[in-house]
Amino acid sequence: ETGVTQSPTHLIKTRGQQVTLRCSSQSGHNTVSWYQQALGQGPQFIFQYYREEENGRGNFPPRFSGLQFPNYSSELNVNALELDDSALYLCASSLAGQISGNTIYFGEGSWLTVV
Amino acid sequence: EDQVTQSPEALRLQEGESSSLNCSYTVSGLRGLFWYRQDPGKGPEFLFTLYSAGEEKEKERLKATLTKKESFLHITAPKPEDSATYLCAAGSGNTPLVFGKGTRLSVIA
Numbered sequence: 001e002t003g004v005t006q007s008p009t010h011l012i013k014t015r016g017q018q019v020t021l022r023c024s025s026q027s028g029h030n031t032v033s034w035y036q037q038a039l040g041q042g043p044q045f046i047f048q049y050y051r052e053e054e055n056g057r058g059n060f061p062p063r064f065s066g067l068q069f070p071n072y073s074s075e076l077n078v079n080a081l082e083l084d085d086s087a088l089y090l091c092a093s094s095l096a097g098q099i100s101g102n103t104i105y106f107g108e109g110s111w112l113t114v115v
Numbered sequence: 116e117d118q119v120t121q122s123p124e125a126l127r128l129q130e131g132e133s134s135s136l137n138c139s140y141t142v143s144g145l146r147g148l149f150w151y152r153q154d155p156g157k158g159p160e161f162l163f164t165l166y167s168a169g170e171e172k173e174k175e176r177l178k179a180t181l182t183k184k185e186s187f188l189h190i191t192a193p194k195p196e197d198s199a200t201y202l203c204a205a206g207s208g209n210t211p212l213v214f215g216k217g218t219r220l221s222v223i224a
Contacts, residue, residue, distance in 0.1 A: 004158075033211070042119075042202055042214030043159070056211055090158055101146030101206050106158035 003027055004107035006091050012113045013081050021076040021110045023091030032074040033104060034066060035090040043090055049074055081114045088112075117142040119205050121215035128193055128222050136188040136218045138203030142210075148186050150179050151202040153217065159202055162188075193222045 003026035013019050025032050031050045035043035045058035049068035063079040072093070078085060088111055092104040118141045128134055140148065147166055151159035163172045165181040172179050176197065178189040188201055200217040 006158075040216070042204075042216045044214075045211035048211065058211060088156075088158075103147070103149065103161060103164050104212065105161055106151070108158045111156075 004091060004093050004105055006089075006107040006110050008110055009108065010111045010113075012115060015081055015083060015114055017081050018077065018079045019081060019112060021078075021089050021091075021112070023074045023076070023093075023107060025072045025074070025091075025093035026105055029093035029095055029105075030072050031094045031102075032068055032072065033092045033094070034074070034076045035092065035106075036060075037088040037090055037109070039087075046076070078112075083114050086112060086114045117205065117207060117210060117213045119203055119213050119215040121201075121203050121218050123218060124216070125219040126221070128190075128220070130194060130222055130224050131192050133189070133191045133193070135190070136201055136203075136220070138186040138188070138215055139184060140186070140203075140205040140213075141184075142205045142207040142213065144207045145205060146208065147206045148181055149204040149206070149212065150186070150188055151204070153200045153202055155200075162201075190220070193220075195222045195224050198222045 005024045033048040034046040037043045048056040052068045065077045068074045088109045090109045092106045094102045094104040120139045122137045150162040153159045163179040168183045202217045204212045204214040206212045
């Protein structure tokens with residue numbers, strides 16, 4: 001158990017809808033990053049938040065957005081859902097604001113299916 | 116462009132049959148090389164972080180090693196419960212972690 005919790009665990013949405021995924025980071029961790037993992041692929045970096053500011057973003061369109069709250073929990077929002085957005089969405093937490101070099105610890109993920 | 120390649124894609128072993136998984140990386144200024152285990156439908160579970168060439172770390176039947184171009188995950192006398200997908204990731208500078216596609220390991224009793 002890493003202490004990183006995500007909700008919901010599974011959800012089904014219709015193309016064009018919007019979705020919000022939530023993450024509570026491990027105690028003491030101030031950095032949260034989000035990843036998308038399609039079936040048979042490795043996780044792909046979406047973005048990272050440090051002290052409530054986005055401080056890194058992968059190759060994802062603006063309809064993927066996020067927030068980090070003062071307690072370091074975070075949300076991932078996806079607007080105008082497309083079928084290709086169907087994937088496992090992973091939240092990871094770590095210490096400090098560096099994007100890499102620090103070990104990140106993952107939650108169990110949120111399975112999103114877009115129909 | 117930073118890149119991580121894992122091989123083989125899938126590996127089937129008999130219980131007790133030792134083997135190695137490979138992770139080749141091309142990154143500028145490696146800050147850390149990470150190994151994770153992922154069970155079906157679950158999030159990746161952290162195994163090891165390696166920081167410099169020549170470094171080795173062990174945990175039960177697993178041993179990770181690092182050179183300047185690749186990392187190996189050695190599995191000694193595996194058991195069926197070691198069956199999972201093993202992911203490798205490389206971190207460099209201020210760029211995000213780059214993951215490989217993983218190696219699916221099946222250990223047959």
